[in-house]
Amino acid sequence: MTGAQILFLVCAGLILGSAVMVVTARNLMHAAFWLIAALFGVAVVYAILQAGFMAMIQVVIYIGAIAIMFIFADMLTRRDVRESRAQIGRNWPVAVLLGLLILAGLTALILAQPGVGRVAPALPSGLDPVAALGKALVSPDAYVLPFEVASVLLLSALVGAVYLAFLKKQ
């Protein structure tokens, strides 16, 4: 077992545990923090996979923007939204069962792959992953179109969000 594998297992445990806490926490603020923890764990996994840029993006965007937004939204609407009832539906045993089944299935699937358990090969020398990523994102033969589409998508999401949230003064 290499160090990367041990680290991965720890991270996986962190992620999964945090995810469960996110779902089961009664306090919404607690759930947001658990979410941050889970996301942070994912960033670590990215780093293990030698996708440093992705790890950075994960922390900056996901934690720094999205999770923070969750906290803000919770703070601003706390007065209106005060859940006192049970957060968990009556069907939760079934859901847990189904989840476990899917887990089992996917695990079986992946374990059946020949590549599993193999050590990831080292990146070729001279390869600058960030530069390559950057180039790919704007190269017309690569991902420029999806990149631009994504920006328009975000624009439309923004417009929609503004509309939904904005209350016209009566």
Added chain:
Amino acid sequence: MLLSETAISPLFSLAPLIVFLPVLGLLLNIIFGGRMGEKAIGWLASVASGLTFVVSSLLAYGLWAAHGETVVVPFADWITIGSLHIPWNFRVDTLSVTMMLAVSGVGTLIHIYAIGYMHEDVRFKNDPKRFRRFFVFLNLFIAMMMILVSGDSYLMLFVGWEGVGLCSFLLIGFWYDMDTLGRPSWANSNAAKKAFITNRIGDFGFLLAALTMFWAFGSVQFGEVFGKAEEIAAAQPAVIIAITLFMLIGVTGKSAQIPLYVWLPDAMAGPTPVSALIHAATMVTAGVYLVARSWPLYTLAPDAQYIVAMVGAVTALFAATIAVGQYDIKKVLAYSTISQLGFMVAAVGMGAFVAGMFHLVTHAFFKALLFLSAGSVILGLERGHHHLAHHKGHEEHEGKHEEVFDPGDMRNMGGLRKRMPVTFWLYIIGTLALAGIFPFAGFWSKDEILLDAAKLHPEIFIILTTAAFFTAFYMGRQIWMVFFGEPRHEAAAHAEESPKIITVPLMVLAGLSVLGGALNLPGVHTLGHWLEHTIELAEHELHLPAWLEISWGGLNPVVALVSTLLALLAIYISWLIYGRKPLTAGQKDPLKKPLGFIFTGMENKWFVDEGYWAVFVNRYVDIARFLADVVDWRFWHDWFHDKVIAGTYVWLSHIALNRYADQKGIDAFFNGLGDLTKRLSAFLRRLQNGFVRSYALAVMLGVIVIVGYLLMK
């Protein structure tokens, strides 16, 4: 029988005109009659008939010039189917020409008479518009009769046979909505129906004869049939007997012999000219003509011939007895006609074709005369009755006019010789001719028949002589009752003589009745020689008693004397009973008490009609009613149709199919399906509970199933 070419004399090409002249006459009357007056209509018809007579005379002349050789004038191709070939040819030979002359001659005279008679009759019956129809029918009759006598085949003869039957029906039922006295009734229509139906039975016999002939001979043409007759008779004698006997049935129908004579007395319901023309002079003689025409067949079947003769003789006597008890002036003459036809049929039955034809012609003369004179008498009484009503004033006019007055009932007459002298003398001439008193026409013709009967079949001679006795008796009775004594009714007391248009044709007929004997005087045998061109008279080897061998220039004095004496005796006896003490009004017939039930029988026509009704007609009605009511309605409709078929269908569709198959079966099934679907739907609907988590769960479930399935594979 030789077929000559028409080229011999162009006169023969006129032959078709004998049919088409009357047809033209009736067409013109139909089309233009509405615009013509009565006189015009009547004269048009009479001229058509008269021209027919002229053409017939020309044909006769042509024939005489050709020495009596038969001429066949082809006219048209009627039926040609495979081997069956029936043309419409006109046969001009001495026999047919004789008939043509008799029919058209007497017919023309009767046409003229009818102008005057119908003029008064339509006024008495209150329907002047029917005048035209009468003459159309009369012309039609002449045309049909011409087809009958000029036909060259049995089928053409049959066409004419049927045609005159139709005209008889139309004319008997001329006043179809009344009875003879003018009251609204079915009586005249029934009489017409009776004539037609009875004749139909006879026609059936004729058809059987024709079909048998076609089957045996392969043809119905006179020439071919008569040519082959001997050969067929030798090979299949039964065929000839069958044909001749079948023909006899037809003869008894058309010529009113036993057993199919019953229509003739009822036929007196028609106007008197009709009675005269059709039911005395012409149509009824068609049967006699038929037998004469078929002489080759009859001479080859002596047994059949004897039956024919017997039928004729018995009929002659039978009818004569009935005539004695009749009170209607025309009924007496009707039965007299039947009786005289019996004479003719007996004659041709015995093989005395010439005698038969001779009597046919003279009978036409004097019977027409008698009928027309009777018509004159009836008109006279009607005039008297009419004037009576006018003189009586209006109050009684309304009531009295409805009184039933029968102008033909001899019991209403009497003393008419003073009121209607011309008619009286004409009637006397006719009576004498009919009674067979020398030297009137009837004497010569009847005598010849009696002579032949005496020679050939003595038993027939006796029957016929007895009939002759009765003939003279009932005619005498009639004369005394009608013309002598005192009028027994006011109408008779005021009777008026008929106008000239009526009496003049009668005078012509009277003249013919007097002189008609000249046609075939014994020894001279003008008609005989004439007819011999067409008819071969058989030579008989007879062993006659001495008294029959005597011949004074052809006339046998014994027979002549016997017949004349008997006639005079009969007239004398009738004078004793009816003439010496003339009847008074309301008095019963003097013969009633002495003869008792015999007279009742005579009065009631020996109940023959009643017998027919009981035995045949009512039984037929019973069968028809049974078939209609029981078989058709109650069995077929009510039970089978309604219960079995309809009931089965109703059961099938309502109960089996509707209730069980459809409602309980199919409907239940499909309604059940629909119900099931609805319940399923309601159930599934509840799964949609609005919770997102449930929806997400459903997605998860789907994923698991799919992935699980794929992993398992």
Added chain:
Amino acid sequence: MTPSDLLSILPLLVLVVWACALLLVDLWLKRKGVTAFLAALGLALTAGLALAQAGEETTAFGGMVALDGFASFLNVLFPLSGLLGIAVAYGYLKRMNIERGEYYSLLLFSTAGMMLMAHAADLVVVFLALEFLSLPLYVLAAFARPRLDSEEAGLKYFLLGAFASAFVIYGIALIYGATGTTSLSGIVAAIEAGSLGTSGLLLTIGAALFLVGFGFKVAAVPFHMWTPDVYHGAPTPVTAFMAVGAKAAGFAALLRVFVTAFPALDADLTPVVWVLAALTMFVGNVVAIAQTNIKRMLAYSSIAHAGYILMAFVAFGNPATRADAVASALFYLVTYALTSYGAWAAVIALEKQDPSAGSGQAASGLEINDFAGLGRRRPALAAAMTVFMLSLTGMPPTLGLVGKFYLFRTVIEAGQVWLAVIGVLTSLISAYYYLRVVVVMYMREGAPETTREPWLDFTWAVSALATVILSFLPMALFAWASAAGVMGF
């Protein structure tokens, strides 16, 4: 960036630029009707450009997008559908007090997303296009805020849509893991090269998950449960737009990806699709019977129609029937689009704001029984509705029958006779609830209040006419759909 690349997606580009510009322009427009008009103009322009492009075949952006008959067909369908969406929304927004310029921009964005989906030749683009078209729809579904049911609809759609997108992306990840590429042509090459080995299972599962995600989008059972609630709650014009556009886009993706990249997998996947199709048809039609609200009824009916198209989808694996499958699906999408828009337009005509309710209450006039007496009140509208109902049932001589017939023929050609039988039987069941509307319209007494908006009336009238006329003259459409069925690459 070569000019040809840009040219190949010119209609899409024009539409996106136009939508952005419209956002800006709208700021200065007081009357939102002008915005609507401008949006319509943009869509018309796009459709025209797409028509002009028809017949061209090329790939662009390094194989990210493709332009072929398939893409051209859909690129004309989507803008036209958008046009009808604007037509039905125009008066409604004003009436319901939700008239905002953003509506039209969002609608344009969503249409652009659909068009991108038609062009997609790479799984990444597919996913992006999916999100691109869906996000505006989430917002539009909630557009009638602060009405509760609209917000609920939007939220549900968003949550479940995100859930489903997760499956899509996971599937794509598995596929990438199996083949090493996300490009469709690359996947085909990888499969044909036979270098997969045990990764073949990974590929299959990935494809299955992809199917699940898109099954959600097109509302296949059991991924359909969002449809009734979302269709019911969303403003009706949005529902109309969604019902046609989103479904068509979803099918576009499925058809493109499965026919191009996964035909080899048909042995495994066909049974799955078979069951999906059968279940969808069954559930869609059966549950529709129990509905009393017309929007929910039409929602279930749209589920059923997705089932019918899935039926043809079953034939994707067989090379002989593949083109027919695509062609019949495309044809049916057009007929469904026409009829659906018409039916929804009729619903809009009857929908009214309940004056007694507060702003939080739902709109009323949407029960089936509210249609009673329409036959007498508005005979033309009732007649048009009858045409739509009959067409949806698949009764001759409507266009719906022609479409269904084409579908059935494809299925039977593929040998799936039992599926065709299920299809026919469920169509039969559908007759009940469709004809119920007709019965209520004509044979019940009532006095429905309806609105007469010119563009609305135009929509249902034109749809009805098109449904009838095309049913007699479907040949041109047939020909085009068949040409589109042969995917260019």
